[in-house]
Structure formats: structure tokens, C-alpha cells
Amino acid sequence: MNSLINNPQEIAQIRNDFPILQTKMNGKPFIYLDSAASTQKPKVVIDAITDLYTNYYSNIHRSVYHYSQLSTERYENAREIIRKFINANRFEEIIFTSGATESLNLIAYSYARFNLQEGDEIIITEMEHHANIVPWQQLAKEKNLILKYIPINERGELVWEEYAKLLSPRTKIVSLVHISNSLGTINPVKEIFAKAKKVGVVTCLDASQSIQHTQIDVQDLDCDFLAFSGHKLYGPTGIGVLYGKFDLLDKMVPFKTGGDMIKSVTLEKTIFADLPERFEAGTQNIEGAIGLAAAVIYFQSLGIDRILEYENHLLNYATEKIMEIPEVKIIGTAEKKASIISFILEDIHPHDIGTILDKQGIAIRTGQHCTQPVMKCFGIPATARASLAFYNTEEDINVLIKGLKTVIQTFNV
């Protein structure tokens, strides 16, 4: 397949797959630079959901009639598509959740709560999303565990030497983000996990920002758990995945219980179902799973290598153009970065930047990006963030640059 760089025809075709990119926001062509918050949905995903509800929807895992069977088949087929996509060994290792947040909570409350003792240590990093901080903090409070943070340097990279010092015989879990949502840093997770594995530490990866910006292979990474959300991978909201190694998952007790996750229930006791149903209590997000599977197939059809090459090209182009504006400072300048650019503009608050850009049809994220500790590290209250996906173009970035110049003009800096 051809490269997507300097290939406006194919990019135009791809953009046509996304109905929302044809709309106008505030009367201006919609420039979407907020894919790190959530990606837009291709028509195939919207169609898969419509097809389900129009043609064969019924509850899954329950009834004997044809549509229920068909819905169950498509739901389980979605699991298989995701298993292959992240190269998991067995289908039982793919648990559907509501999103990365629930996946991470599941690790904390179904694994760590039963396997860690008072005084045990968990290592995370200073660049975590709140979803990979708060569950651990809560559990640490409940069980008197110790939470340690790998610090970051001024470029927004983890400090390897400090990590080595944090590991101790009491370390039981290392849980970290693969790609920082506020800095764009790609962390050397394979090396970090390898070091942890040597001393028998359980490893968790928050792949929320990497599932769409890298090729994920759970066996190659050798992580014990991995979490991601469907809506950041061009799929619907409300669906996510927890990957866990079979031997670990199989010994775990669910923290959500109810229907569909049992083998037998009597008035005296309940026997839990086998994997993966044990962790999927209640009626599942059927449209979510089916929509996510359609998104994965679409994403793979474009060629992941081509996507990554093109997104890297966009990142370099945007970084260069933004750096040409002397009033702007980029926050997060790691050597290895995904297409996420946080920045500040003199002392203009990001929300003012966001509102002025909004009027020009440009969507960026402004604020703390659920990473308040990162903001504290850099001594800033918030940032503006432009995040790019394969449906963006150099022209989108040119419009952003023009918009930033309007901001400067408005504030007279």
C-alpha cells in the first residue's frame, strides 16, 4: 500500500468515511484536533450499530431464538476480533468493560485487593491519567499499601534511574500509561516491564492512548494486564477492554456481581461463571462490542504502519509550525512522542484560546486533561492540546496556526 504522506486523494477518501468531518461548526468547516479525548466514528461503525438495531438485535447469552443467537455470535465474534488485534493468546483473556477506567478499577478491586498485603508497594508514574491514580490511591488507603511514583523530567520523560530505585522486594504491581494523554510521551514500557518481571512484579498497561497510535502486541509486551477504551479507537463510547493473562484472571474474584456471570445460584451460594463471563455482570454493551469490532476492522484495513507513519508526519509538521510562533511554548518534548501536542501561549489561559478557536470551527482540548499532577510538575494551571489522527491534514494545522494568531491579536500580547 502507498504511503499516506503527500497522498491527498487517499486522505480525502478517508475523510469521507467520517460523516462528521463534512459538517460545519459555528458556520466554519469543522477542524477536529481533539482525537486524544475521543476519536470520531467512521460510517462503518455507525452502520454496524444501525444494522444491529434494525436487523437482528436481541439480548445475548440467554435465549434460544435466532436473533438472540445471532446477536450473541456477533458479540463473541467482536471478542475474537479484539483478541487477534492485540495478539492475546486466548479469547477468555478479553473482558469487555465500560472503558479503560472500569478496566483499571477491575484490576485494583479484583486482583490487587485480594493479593496485596499491608505495606506492599505499587509503582505508577507522575504522568498518569487520574484513572490510573485514583483507584490505586483508594485501595492504598483501604489496605495500607504504599503508592510510589516514577518522576518525570523537564521534557516529560520518565526518569529511568529513579524507577530502578523505587523497585523493592515489597513492589507487587507496576502500572503505567503507555502514551501520556497530556504530554504525548511514548514510554519505554517493554523495558520497564522487563525489569519488573525479573523480580516477579505484576504489570499493568494503560493503553488508552496507545491502542490507536502503536501496534499493540500483549505477548510481545509481556504485560499481565492491559486496559483501553473503544471510543479512542474510532469505536463507540461506553465500551472498553481489559486484557489479562489467563492464569491471573482465572484466579480472580469479580467485583461486580449479578446476572450473566454465574454458573449457578441457590439461596445459599453462587458459583461464578468461567472466563470471560465472570467479569461481565449484567446485560452487556452489545452495540458497543459490535461497533468496536467494526472500528478495529476499519482501522486495520487502512494499514497500521501507514497510519503511524502519517500521524508522525503530521506531528512533525504541526510541531514545526507551532514552534514558529514565538509566543507559544510546547509542554512535553520527549524524544519519542505520539501525535499529541500540549502547549501554552504566553499567559493566555487555555480556555480563552479554546473559545476563540471554537469560533473558527477548530476543536482543541483545554484544561488539565485529567492529569493534575503533570500540570503541577510543569508549574502550569492548564494547557491547550491539539491531538491529531489519520483523518487530519496539513491544512487543518495551517488553520490552527491562523487561529492561534487571532488569539494573540485578540489579547494583544
Next chain:
Amino acid sequence: MSELSDLYQEVILDHNKNPRNWGHIDNCSNHSEGFNPLCGDHIDLFLNVEGKTIKDVKFEANGCAISKASASIMSALIKGKNFEEVKALYDEFHQIVTHGCEDHEPTEINLEVFCGVKEYPTRVKCATLAWHTLVDALNKV
């Protein structure tokens, strides 16, 4: 640029750049902190209340132009006013940011700049942060 002029007016930009009553009061009678976690706005508000009158007010804030200008304008308006007058100003401000000024001519010239905020629903919280913090501070007696 004409669409933006209703939000980012000279008055807002001026109060953002040169906030009035900036600083803190040692041994103040009332204090409250306000947060807007969505955007990271933060305000520290200090009051000296005597009887039912706000004798002095100072604030320090980190935040967007709208929230900072709103705090600055509020501080100038409430200084020297009694609780009843402050309550009337609060109600008027609330009316302006949620319903605009079509049916209501602001009594204070500096409140006019907030007439356009209702067009920016995500920014209403920025404008009201200082006023909510004020209510909180006054409730802490």
C-alpha cells in the same frame, strides 16, 4: 472577529491584565477558595466583614480571562456594600449570565460585558466562579 467582540471586550481584557483588589488580607474575617476542575480555574477570596457590610475584599486567582475579570469586577462592585446590596448584585449577575440582557438593562456598567456570556454555555461557570466563592465565604461566619 466581530463575533468574538461580545465576549472578549476591552473591559474584560483590562480587568484580566490589571485585576483590581488583587492580593490577600491577613487576618481576614471571611475566606473561601473556589475551584473549577474543568479548566483549572482557582480563586482565593478574602473578605473583611463588619456587621453586615463588606469593608474590604481582595483575591488571588489562576484562571481564564473571563473568570479573572469577573472576580476583579465583582470585587470592585461589592466593596463597601451591605449584604442586601450584594445579594441584589449576585441575583442580577446570575440573571445576566444565564439569560442575557435583552429583557434587562444592567444597573452597573461593568456588568454589561457579561451580557454575551450566555452564548458560550461552557464559559458560564468561569464567569460565576467568583460569585459562588463569595456566597461560600459569606456563609462561613
